[in-house]
Amino acid sequence: MSLGSLKMPGCVYTGAGALDQIPVILQENQVKKIALFADKGVSDAGLLAVPISNIEKSGVPYTLLNDLPPEPTYVQAQKLVDQCKEIHADFIVAVGGGSVLDTAKLASVLMTDAYDVKALLDNPKLAEKFCKTLMIPTTSGTGSEATPNAIVAVPEKELKVGIVNERMIADYVILDAAMVKSMPxxxxxxxxxxxxxxxxxxxxxxxxxxxxxxxxxxxxxxxxxxxxxxxxxxxxxxxxxxxxxxxxxxxxxxxxxxxxxxxxxxxxxxxxxxxxxxxxxxxxxxxxxxxxxxxxxxxxxxxxxxxxxxxxxxxxxxxxxxxxxxxxxxxxxxxxxxxxxxxxxxxxxxxxxxxxxxxxxxxxxxxxxxxxxxxxxxxxxxxx
Ligand SMILES: NC(=O)c1ccc[n+]([C@@H]2O[C@H](COP(=O)([O-])OP(=O)(O)OC[C@H]3O[C@@H](n4cnc5c(N)ncnc54)[C@H](O)[C@@H]3O)[C@@H](O)[C@H]2O)c1
Ligand SMILES: [Zn+2]
Structure with a gap:
């Protein structure tokens, strides 16, 4: 049997009303500004309504970043990360499938000018955590909400490449079946x-x-x-x-x-x-x-x-x-x-x-x- 280690997100909520934990999480972290990651498919499916209403209950301002195609290239992921840097958020909430969650995980370690997504492709060890994250998956799924991986497409190599660093593991996860109920x-x-x-x-x-x-x-x-x-x-x-x-x-x-x-x-x-x-x-x-x-x-x-x-x-x-x-x-x-x-x-x-x-x-x-x-x-x- 191989050597084993177990790394998990800091806290995982599941079951009825799990999304109602959002204000509690924001309060316990004294969050001042949220970057809310999603994509158009998730927005159009109406999946942001309950998370946003819970964010609003907490009174913490947020900016929605949802200009992300499915399975982004590292350049497309970097574009969203750059938008996130501009808003000076101190907490990331990500609502989506693996594409959104992976990009949000990258953003959590990229609130710096010292390195970018491309640099992490070459050396994932560079990643330092800058922002805590809450992952709310809407597919079942990549399991990205549990992993230290972020996968991006690298067109010049015609490959998908995994960036792996345990600092990208989510701090909070909410598994609420309401988010996957109407998945096509x-x-x-x-x-x-x-x-x-x-x-x-x-x-x-x-x-x-x-x-x-x-x-x-x-x-x-x-x-x-x-x-x-x-x-x-x-x-x-x-x-x-x-x-x-x-x-x-x-x-x-x-x-x-x-x-x-x-x-x-x-x-x-x-x-x-x-x-x-x-x-x-x-x-x-x-x-x-x-x-x-x-x-x-x-x-x-x-x-x-x-x-x-x-x-x-x-x-x-x-x-x-x-x-x-x-x-x-x-x-x-x-x-x-x-x-x-x-x-x-x-x-x-x-x-x-x-x-x-x-x-x-x-x-x-x-x-x-x-x-x-x-x-x-x-x-x-x-x-x-
Ligand atoms: N980080 C990891 O550990 C890990 C593991 C496996 C795969 N991945 C990566 O995750 C990405 C794929 O993620 P995915 O398979 O979750 O799909 P996705 O995030 O690419 O989403 C696919 C489409 O479904 C839409 N969608 C998502 N949830 C929906 C819902 N509930 N209702 C309606 N539409 C919905 C999205 O808007 C998108 O258009 C790939 O880039 C893959 O390489 C990451
Ligand atoms: Zn997979």
């Missing part, structure tokens, strides 16, 4: 499979340890039993709540363990073809887990026992196969594209994809089965 099915499906990938990858990572196992397994159990209903049924509040908790747990698992080859091979698909993070992971999840299976059989069988109960009729190989079968069933059910054709990716793109994917060594090193360039080529070929 396509977004719920893609972001839900991202959380599923986090849980499976963290449990089958070389860095898996007792702490990450606890969170990854519980996330996996919740997701396997609730993802379809949470996406299909607008009224399925219990399942949506469970997905929200699961995506947070999977984020904690990332912090303690790490994702593996699914995320590594997915990064070029986001960076070059702008395929949404959850969608590219969904396309790669089953093919990579089939590749990983011989090295992860025991772990997948243990996960099966945890999620479905021990079944003496099934041996290790059968349980492991059943776990991968269940993942494939979920991806099919949620109508996520099964391959890359509709995104304009062709065989001509294969070699650049292999080269870029093999460059994501930070995550490939976590994969229990070593991945060669030929293996990456074979995996991409299956989805072209």
């Amino acid at each position: 099915r396509g977004i719920a499906a893609a972001t839900g499979i991202d959380a599923l990938a986090h849980a499976v990858e963290c449990y089958t990572s070389n860095k898996a340890n007792s702490f990450s196992d606890l969170f990854a397994l519980e996330a996996l159990k919740r997701i396997l039993s609730s993802i379809e209903k949470a996406c299909d049924d607008r009224e399925a509040l219990a399942e949506k709540e469970s997905m929200q908790i699961a995506s947070f747990y999977a984020g904690v698992a990332i912090t303690s363990s790490g994702t593996t080859a699914v995320h590594a091979l997915s990064y070029p698909l986001g960076g070059k073809y702008h395929i949404a993070h959850g969608v590219s992971n969904a396309i790669l999840l089953a093919p990579v887990m089939r590749f990983n299976e011989p090295a992860c059989r025991q772990r997948l069988a243990q996960a099966y026992d945890y999620c479905f109960g021990a079944d003496p009729q099934l041996d290790t190989a059968a349980k492991s196969a059943a776990m991968i079968g269940r993942i494939e069933e979920i991806v099919r059910h949620l109508d996520i594209p099964a391959d890359l054709k509709q995104f304009g990716v062709t065989m001509d793109d294969l070699e650049p994809l292999v080269e870029a994917g093999m460059g994501v060594t930070r995550l490939l090193n976590n994969n229990m089965r070593p991945v060669t360039a030929q293996d990456a080529r074979d995996i991409y070929r299956q989805v072209l």
